Amino acid sequence: MSRPAPRFKGGGFVAPALLWTLAFFVVPFLVMGAMSIATLEGRTLVWGLSLANYIELTEKAYLWRAIMVSLEITLTVTVVSVVLAYPLAWIIAFRIPQRWQRLALLLAILPFWTSYVVRSYAWLLVLAREGVVNQTLMTLGLISEPVTLANTRFATVTGFVHFFVMLLTLTIYANLVQLSPNYRRAAMDLGASAFQTFRHVILPLTLPGIVTGAFLTFVLCIGDYVTPQILGGNTELTVPQVIMVQLGRRADFPLASALAIVLMAIVTLVYILSARWLRLDRI
Amino acid sequence: MMRFLPWVYLIIAFVFIYLPVASLVLFSFQDGGLPVPPFEGPSLRWYADILSDGDVMAALGNSLLVAAGSAALACALGFLAAYGLARHVLPGSALIRGLLIAPLTVSYLIVGLGLLIVIQRTGLGLSLMTAGIGHVVINLPLCFAIIYASMGAQQRNAERAARDLGADEFRVITLVTIPMLAPAIAAAFFLSVTLSWDEFIISFLLTRFDVTLPVEIWSMLRSGLSPRLNAIGSLVFLVSVTAVLILEIFVFRKNRS
Numbered sequence: 001m002s003r004p005a006p007r008f009k010g011g012g013f014v015a016p017a018l019l020w021t022l023a024f025f026v027v028p029f030l031v032m033g034a035m036s037i038a039t040l041e042g043r044t045l046v047w048g049l050s051l052a053n054y055i056e057l058t059e060k061a062y063l064w065r066a067i068m069v070s071l072e073i074t075l076t077v078t079v080v081s082v083v084l085a086y087p088l089a090w091i092i093a094f095r096i097p098q099r100w101q102r103l104a105l106l107l108a109i110l111p112f113w114t115s116y117v118v119r120s121y122a123w124l125l126v127l128a129r130e131g132v133v134n135q136t137l138m139t140l141g142l143i144s145e146p147v148t149l150a151n152t153r154f155a156t157v158t159g160f161v162h163f164f165v166m167l168l169t170l171t172i173y174a175n176l177v178q179l180s181p182n183y184r185r186a187a188m189d190l191g192a193s194a195f196q197t198f199r200h201v202i203l204p205l206t207l208p209g210i211v212t213g214a215f216l217t218f219v220l221c222i223g224d225y226v227t228p229q230i231l232g233g234n235t236e237l238t239v240p241q242v243i244m245v246q247l248g249r250r251a252d253f254p255l256a257s258a259l260a261i262v263l264m265a266i267v268t269l270v271y272i273l274s275a276r277w278l279r280l281d282r283i
Numbered sequence: 284m285m286r287f288l289p290w291v292y293l294i295i296a297f298v299f300i301y302l303p304v305a306s307l308v309l310f311s312f313q314d315g316g317l318p319v320p321p322f323e324g325p326s327l328r329w330y331a332d333i334l335s336d337g338d339v340m341a342a343l344g345n346s347l348l349v350a351a352g353s354a355a356l357a358c359a360l361g362f363l364a365a366y367g368l369a370r371h372v373l374p375g376s377a378l379i380r381g382l383l384i385a386p387l388t389v390s391y392l393i394v395g396l397g398l399l400i401v402i403q404r405t406g407l408g409l410s411l412m413t414a415g416i417g418h419v420v421i422n423l424p425l426c427f428a429i430i431y432a433s434m435g436a437q438q439r440n441a442e443r444a445a446r447d448l449g450a451d452e453f454r455v456i457t458l459v460t461i462p463m464l465a466p467a468i469a470a471a472f473f474l475s476v477t478l479s480w481d482e483f484i485i486s487f488l489l490t491r492f493d494v495t496l497p498v499e500i501w502s503m504l505r506s507g508l509s510p511r512l513n514a515i516g517s518l519v520f521l522v523s524v525t526a527v528l529i530l531e532i533f534v535f536r537k538n539r540s
Contacts, residue, residue, distance in 0.1 A: 024419070113527050118481075118515070162300065243392065
């Protein structure tokens, strides 16, 4: 038996993972791409090169609406989450004594590990008509009738923000503690106010971390089915919800695939727009 | 006033973060039929109820099986790939790394949809196995990234020393590399377990008769708020938190010292 050339020696180690990724990720993805340009005639699938599904996206109002709803919700969630998470990460990094920081961070992200489906359900518990918020407000006499909170976009956004505040707190915190305190000290010595220091020194330095976290938020939020389905109800559908409807009710795999491709295209576009700050290649 | 502002913010943030979890756990001990205020309790009847529910327990077992199996396989594949890429010069290694990481950037729904289409085309049936295959796809990039990141020069020197002393490749890996990388491998394994065991959408798309716990919970959700769901949710939370704490105490703490 001859020894393989040294430069290919590592190939045997990499091959299993590579084959797995090719067989169960790349190939399915390509098949899905091919499926998105196939058509459904009655119940039979016709492979081909047709843009019918994509044209349908622009022509059918409810499909186009779903794309817009997804984008609106995702952008709202991303912005609100960053705005809420930054001060929290800041306080944990700079206001809490060193020895308690890790505990505070752990506590801030512990509910992150509640089951995905259960987390949305737990918010339903809080926001439902007879739920915790309404009952509390009524007991306090602040309202006399329950307020509609569940099955609205507000509920979907709240559920998402809850999840992503934890994620962003983690990424922004990691960024903040890496900053050398010398930067702040230098800025202060040069006469900058606390706000000026933040605006011109800290914020630019932490921007890569914010963008990375915001990108993750965007990707995970726009592709999620569970939270809008449980909390948003069926008043307005997001793209993942429409995909699931196509699969479940109509078995329209071509249209579902086309929607999935659109979802991926949006994510790719956002990646390109934010690539300057993203350091995903460093993983 | 300004001095207290950070603490006020911190408290509000923690209330927001813990409100749903606290409601979930509190009302799982509710004696009444609906998990809403006012609290009538305390009672363990809903825990007794779900622990004696065959479907729920079967789903729990399935979840643990799929999670442990897919995490172990993802770790093994990820470790081998990391070792191969870190220790050998391969043509196109940047491309290979990119390919291995790629599933991370795609939503789980799309991973599941792609696999579902292929499985349907090839006529293979849906089962726990197919869900497990999907979970390996999403966990492999994480396992690979974590283990690859912790392969340093220190291990390389130890490996070289072992080789000089006559150890063959298999012995180098099992007696030197794996023990030295144990914290990273354990971290990758536990992270994969926690991700896989409550993963919903892939399991939902790729299982049929034997379902995992999140899928079972999903079907119970159709009947609206129920203290049984609170009890299951609290148990799921307990398991995940335990895994995270094990990770924190035994893996990361050891790592730091």
